[in-house]
Amino acid sequence: MAQRLSTLDGVFQAVADPTRRAVLGRLGSGPASIGELAAPFDMALPSFMKHIRYLEKNGLITTRKIGRVRMCTIERDRFTLIESWLSEQRSIWAGRTDRLEQFVTAPTPDVRPDKETSA
Structure with a gap:
């Protein structure tokens, strides 16, 4: 369980960055070279x-060298881990909100304060 949470931490940190999310979005439509992935960004290649190394370290992509070009591919299996965790959380919170709804909408007994007479 602790290793799974540690893995999730790394994955969520990886997707927290807009550059890395954009790279993953692009790789969702197929493999691409480092040059193709870097082109839209105004930053030095290093x-x-x-x-790229952060995404690879956290198992979201793989890279392989083909001749002089390094190609990147998305690792869809890693997203199954995220989907599984989110599904668990959705189930937990759905149960909690259902109980809250039942509590809020349940009829309450008619409780009237004791009538006190003023002297």
């Missing part, structure tokens, strides 16, 4: 490579 800075961009830090994002």
